[in-house]
Amino acid sequence: MSTVTTAAPGRSAAPAGAVRSWKTPILLAVLAVVALLVFGAGAPRNNVTFRLSDPNDAIVLPDLVLPAAATGWLTAVVLAALAVLAVLAVRRGAGVPVWLVAVFAVLFLIGFLTWVIGSANNPNVALYGLLAGSVTLAVPLIFGSLSGVLSERSGVVNIAIEGQLLFGAFAAAVAASVSGSAIVGLFAAALAGVIVSFLLAVFSIRYIVNQVIVGVVLNVLVSGLTGFLFSSVLSKDAETWNSPPRLPVLSIPVLSEIPILGPILFEQTIVGYLMYIAVAVIYVALFRSRWGLRTRAVGEHPKAADTLGVNVNRMRFINVLLAGVVAGVGGSFFTLVSVSGFGRDMTAGQGYIALAALIFGRWNPIGAFFAALLFGFATNLSNVLSLLGTPVPDQFLRMLPYVVTVFAVAGLVGRSRAPGASGIPYVKG
């Protein structure tokens, strides 16, 4: 007991790093110089066309045409100015304001897009498609990171997101194929996520096995199990086991006609709508409900929660199971929405990216949502660019989401703080 009380102040004092951090201004300055050299000086001498809406839409917006060189110089100069502002802010002793970083990121993105598409063989891109595709690609990531939010906020590290997604995808494919109904597949996916979660909960909460270890091992287990069943059952009779019907796209009349935003928000499958609902519900529940308060308490300071009569381990168990539901539904995206059918290891590390999004989003449902969108955007951008034919080699484009993550985790977001007791089993007494 006494060790706890004495350790606490020492711990909280040590990490804060009251020293002014030059990390962000330096990073911004480097990026601004890159922008000046590449977007400005290296700009192609042509115009870039951003198509804002499909010609068949009800409301057609005119194309946005930007001269690449002027746009490049303009963004680069503003970026440099922002970097100077950041340096000044840190010299004053204040931190770099969040809005500055946000504006910087958006401008850098615009500059980069103008430059890279301007340099392509065909400097014409459908912005609406780029954005809508990003959201679609981000759907499983968002479910995955929400699953992480639920479980880690209650103090259980969820590395098994990958396994939950994969098992969800597998179960959705099999159940939907056998029953002939995609909705049954959706429920089966949720159940599959719960099964993986149950194992995670039993081993990490009841048997107090290290949570990271259980997560990693569960991922391997699910990968092996689904791979084994895929080659020994599914691929031998794909007709029966692996030909799930797809979930239909439900477009909401009128609203789905809104340019750019319409297809993103109102022209989705059930899984897509569930995603928006899940983000909102989990956010509100986590920060505005009794359940949410208890979840956070159990994740931050289980002893205090226990003292006040919250059953810590039961709370955690429930949360981990809920996390399984969320991730499982996300897994169904792979087999019921994106491709019709299960393939070996088809989640391809998306669970780990979701984990990154969770940390990037600072363990907050809304933050995780936007972080996952960023990944979706980076992935989709690299797909679109490789079609347009850019001077950047394909492999570098495919690296893009991961490089962005490294920069984001190491530079822009700073130290993100995990829930206090995340990863630590609670043993009463």
Add this chain to the structure above:
Amino acid sequence: MSPQENPPVTPDTAGGQPPTRRAAQEAAREEERRLEAAAETGGGQVPPPAVPASPAALAPAGPGDEQPLMQRIMTGNALVAVLAVVLSLILGGLLIAVTDEDVARSASYFFSRPMDTIGAAWSAASGAYAALFQGSVFNAGGDSFARMIYPLTQTLTVATPLICAGLGVALAFRAGLFNIGAQGQILIGATLAGWVGFTANLPFGLHLLLVILAGMLGGAIWGGLVGVLKARTGAHEVILTIMLNYIAINLVLYLLSTPGFQRPGSTNPISPQLEATALYPPLLGSGFRLHWGFVVAVLATVFVWWLLNRSTVGFELRAVGANATAARTAGVSVSRGYILAMAIAGALAGLAGVAQVAGTEKVLTSGVAASFGFDAITVALLGRSSPWGTFAAGLLFGAFRAGGVTMQASTGTSIDIVLVVQSLIVLFIAAPPLVRSLFRLPTPGAVPPARRNRKTAATGGAA
């Protein structure tokens, strides 16, 4: 403080009187115990900031033998390990049987002739496991002794990169870092080693030495990068290593499309053959694929054992892993610990890359690392992050892998079953109470008379 006085690495104290040396050693041990005790009590309540999963999370169950969970494992260690393997094999066998076609056919008339189903299930599972054994340890049907033990040498060949990379993961574990990046470190190590191997023109010996060093350097850079980023920015190493894995594979794919790396005249992402002087010589003659890389893996194990248990650096790494805050208070540089641990871990993974590119594959492709980097994590977990444990786990998983290939070829059982069995083994070994309650074993600690024990065990084990 005592980390600096840790005797074995300071030769001047070793030259002094033995009593003081022993006293210093005792003091170091005492210090270590204190640090680890602090990790238990403090780590249970207040985790180090900004690192959600790793150090604090690993302290309770991961490295270190002094923790309560570890103690529990130690008491019934061997038995539980054996039972865990048996249990996993049984579950894997059930899975094979359930999905077998003969079993499914005979199950349709299960109620009239149940023995048919059971017999078919038995033959499916036992056939697969027999093939697994035949492909990994001893092939009794071989026409010469060399053919008979050929499977065993295959196991050792496959185990070589697993052991090296597993040691890297284990070492990082001990420093409280969860290194998922062995895959990328192997790739970059193999790339650099391969490049030296097919470009340089050097005499035998020197060339191989350079290849090995280049591989270690490549891995150390890729791993050290994670350490530097973590130490400087507090970024989470799990995320960093995962991302660097993806970056590494794309980087290698890119390099293999450039003239410097691509085989002349080829459009595939494949490098030229490594020069003969750059290759590990075969260990048992040209009839076997086993090469000197295995000996290097053994040496690496010895080195890691020495580093962790007998050197100041290793002591500091373990101190950082046990409780970073306590280590910092004791004067250990945590940043330096992170960077060093990741660099050494990367160098070890780089050795795995060398074993692949200069031993088994003899050519650089993007698939040179196979999935060794990910398997290495389970290897390190199974070996409980101790060097020799990792070595043994590497051998076991090497056997599974080598035998799995034979199994798939001869009985048609998918090699994925190996992944299932491997992960089950790690799960069961990590949760001894589960195994004990399944087999009605007595819980360790209490020593009641054997007879009464049986009754209490059922409840005690399940509790």
